[in-house]
Amino acid sequence: NAGVTQTPKFQVLKTGQSMTLQCAQDMNHEYMSWYRQDPGMGLRLIHYSVGAGITDQGEVPNGYNVSRSTTEDFPLRLLSAAPSQTSVYFCASRQDLNQPQHFGDGTRLSIL
Amino acid sequence: QKEVEQDPGPLSVPEGAIVSLNCTYSNSAFQYFMWYRQYSRKGPELLMYTYSSGNKEDGRFTAQVDKSSKYISLFIRDSQPSDSATYLCAMSPLHGSSNTGKLIFGQGTTLQVKP
Numbered sequence: 001n002a003g004v005t006q007t008p009k010f011q012v013l014k015t016g017q018s019m020t021l022q023c024a025q026d027m028n029h030e031y032m033s034w035y036r037q038d039p040g041m042g043l044r045l046i047h048y049s050v051g052a053g054i055t056d057q058g059e060v061p062n063g064y065n066v067s068r069s070t071t072e073d074f075p076l077r078l079l080s081a082a083p084s085q086t087s088v089y090f091c092a093s094r095q096d097l098n099q100p101q102h103f104g105d106g107t108r109l110s111i112l
Numbered sequence: 113q114k115e116v117e118q119d120p121g122p123l124s125v126p127e128g129a130i131v132s133l134n135c136t137y138s139n140s141a142f143q144y145f146m147w148y149r150q151y152s153r154k155g156p157e158l159l160m161y162t163y164s165s166g167n168k169e170d171g172r173f174t175a176q177v178d179k180s181s182k183y184i185s186l187f188i189r190d191s192q193p194s195d196s197a198t199y200l201c202a203m204s205p206l207h208g209s210s211n212t213g214k215l216i217f218g219q220g221t222t223l224q225v226k227p
Contacts, residue, residue: 103156
């Protein structure tokens with residue numbers, strides 16, 4: 001089983017550029033989330049989805065957009081990259097909201 | 113004040129030691145508690161989860177929850193160099209009509225087990 005797959009693993013962007021971080025899961029999980037991880041800050045929720053066509057904001061949503069057109073995929077879009085968005089981004093999925101989350105291996109993003 | 117507080121360490125112990133990792137929380141609505149292990153340049157992987165107060169054991173790992181003190185712990189017995197990683201606690205209210213089951217994570221504790 002692939003579980004949660006994130007691409008790319010590494011990316012360097014210039015300020016102002018846009019890009020999409022991809023996340024796919026093959027476990028038929030309804031619930032998917034995006035987190036960013038920064039030193040000393042733990043994991044902070046950016047956006048989440050409780051099913052195809054339904055998304056909502058987390059703790060730190062500004063500068064990011066998401067969509068959920070299928071159960072499997074949950075891409076995260078940076079509209080105009082800023083140095084403050086330099087971070088490690090993790091996608092997670094779970095079967096329902098009372099079950100543990102399964103994480104991908106992350107995308108390491110640097111904004112110059 | 114953060115909802116979940118976790119000592120970031122780093123914590124360094126000799127092989128074979130008993131390790132205690134701890135988190136405190138302020139939200140009495142938290143009912144669901146997890147511990148994740150994260151190796152360098154990898155995603156967090158679930159170690160243990162529990163809904164109830166008391167102890168839950170899985171091999172060398174024991175998770176302890178004290179809801180009255182708002183305190184959770186993870187104990188690692190006979191620690192091994194392969195246990196060297198960052199350990200994250202996480203918690204949430206049980207999903208219901210008034211919440212969406214969002215997880216709140218601690219900052220993570222970095223553990224090094226020396227051979």
